[in-house]
Amino acid sequence: MAVTTKATIASFGGKLLKLSHNAKTTGCEMSFNLYLPPQAFVSGGQKVPLLIYLSGLTCTADNCSEKGFFQHGASKKGIAVLYPDTSPRGLGIQGEDDAYDFGSGAGFYVDATLPPYDKGYNMYSYITEELPATVFEAFASQIDRERVSITGHSMGGHGALTLFLRNPGKYKSVSAFAPITNPINCPWGQKAFKGYFGEDNQEKWKEHDATELVKKWKGPLNVLIDVGTGDNFYKQGQLLPENFAKAAQEADIKGVQIRYQPDYDHSYYTMATFADDHVEHAAKYLF
């Protein structure tokens, strides 16, 4: 589980590391970024907790590292931030690079069951198991593997919600920006699940749908979700946070906080504005 360091960049008193490793689950070299806050470099200091940020369609690890402003809050709280990539790269599957919303850059944080994508498109296993195991081993003296939270944007918000809901206790908290909360009922999700699971595999679809998963959740959820009212994808019905809220309410799930931010759009300008709030939310459960 060797990790290659491509770059070390000073950021908010800590270090933004550009890293890569050969991943078994995806069958290719995977790039990722890791922000280590200043507290991680205090000799004899305590290990820092980890916040995983899952990116949206078309993104790599770099977009949010550069534009998301998570390092600002993470440096103050003493939280490491892991920025994974959004899919395998260069597997050579015919058509995998043809669309922005399916294939490369659009792994949807699932393990594909349908050929040819079942060969390598295993972002669920990669994000829940292989990548964190690799990071915890490589940074064992700096990162506390027992304190991990998760967040994400759009497709990555779907990833954060579904990974949290499918793995009770694995993550200390969850939050999301403009998440796809009901993929089985929106064009993006239907296209992805059809391609990765097959049209008839509806049970599998529901296993990766936050609105379906929340119906079975036990206890409080304590999730923070920000959705911009100026977000065109929200207006187009790709995100459907109302469906998630309704399902949570009907299941009597407490702690679901959805903030509709006036005029904010789907871009990183929105993440930058509210990143501190999401780091603060994670910090409440990580410390």
Place this chain on the structure above:
Amino acid sequence: MAVTTKATIASFGGKLLKLSHNAKTTGCEMSFNLYLPPQAFVSGGQKVPLLIYLSGLTCTADNCSEKGFFQHGASKKGIAVLYPDTSPRGLGIQGEDDAYDFGSGAGFYVDATLPPYDKGYNMYSYITEELPATVFEAFASQIDRERVSITGHSMGGHGALTLFLRNPGKYKSVSAFAPITNPINCPWGQKAFKGYFGEDNQEKWKEHDATELVKKWKGPLNVLIDVGTGDNFYKQGQLLPENFAKAAQEADIKGVQIRYQPDYDHSYYTMATFADDHVEHAAKYLF
């Protein structure tokens, strides 16, 4: 002096406006961004001061708007931020797009005197006169034309320092990130001044060299400069802040604060980290 609005983006409680206008000084349509903080939208509220951020080589108005995080501090202080472009665009001058460090994206904030660049490469007049006049007219009810400060990065740091030093009283304060402080003695500056002024026009070169200009400055300067010790362009002798510091010291100029930030590089990760400090520096003189 009509301004066209291309986009209005919510950011840190205010609005990031993507704008353009047909500029006489450059003879082309010029794009620029303007951040209006929340305080600018308080009905019956006071006008807000303006901080001009000059970008570096290859950049447009968007780079720092997305990655610099000036909006974070500006939204708290109540300061508008103007992000101009770095050169005329599309003038059709042969070779203007051939190099990253000369021509388009590399106007160096001077008025060229040498053909063919004397046709339109007038970024000094554009930044000191035409653009602010356009902004003050279009946003007369929101921006206070009497309170303007200036900052910038690399080539834009050169711009901020030289525009401030050439125009006593025009700007309330100046700061810079990794500025080119002695262009007549570094490869970037020599190439630019040779192309815009001609090799023999040494007096003109000195008129746009911060290290030469500071020798003639009267009174305190109160400038904040951040330079990263991991900045490859600093290591290569493109920035030469020591020359500027020495000239200021020999001229007994007070208030020159140069901070050498350990390991920080030439990228926007550095601006993001210290943007709040530079907004705070400007706020001291704008309020």
